Amino acid sequence: MKYYIGSDHAGFAVKGLVVEMLKERGHEVVDLGPESDARVDYPDYAEKVARAVVEDAGTHGILICGTGIGMSIAANKVDGIRAAHCHDYYTAQMARAHNDANILCFGERVSGPGVIESMIDAFTATEFEGGRHAGRVEKIMALQKSH
Template structure:
């Protein structure tokens, strides 16, 4: 799998853990920044990752800020993105299984390394179930179409 990873200053310290963990599992990882813990604006990195995911079919994104909330809000403004703010294995699993999420968002200040690794595992190893969930995801995506009309 191909992953685009981004953070802000509040998620910078754990970004390396995420990149290393995904790489150790054999995934292609592209770090879209930032390159230091200097203060930055999370919407800029949410857009970078979201645009990369939309532009590379079948790829996924990981976004990290202090809580994960800001990143998920910003990323979801990009057409084609279903960014899920997750806190544990189960929410990451359901984000993929039921919502076909293509970006996982979480917070460095609220998630420890073990929880982060378990969320990554859930996100990586869970396939979208389709079925009854397909119609719901289509309805979510149609909200973009109405917005752009």
């Protein structure tokens, strides 16, 4: 699987760790920045990753900021994105299984390395279940088109 990854300054320190985790698991990773921990605005990187995921069908993204909240809000403004703000293995697993999330968001300031690794494992290993969940995801996506 190909993953686009981005952060802001508050997620920069752990971004490299996540890139290595993904590569170790055999995934292709495209780091869309930033390149340092200098202060940046998270919506800029949320948009970069979200647009890349939409334009490159079948890919996923990972966004990291201080809490994960801002990145998830910003990424979900891009048509076609289902960015899930996750906290642990279970929420990352359910984001994929039930919501067909295409971007995982989390916070460096609120998640330790072990929890981050477990979220990466859950998100990358879990497939969308479809079935009864497919209609719900279609309804979510229709909300974006209703404006």
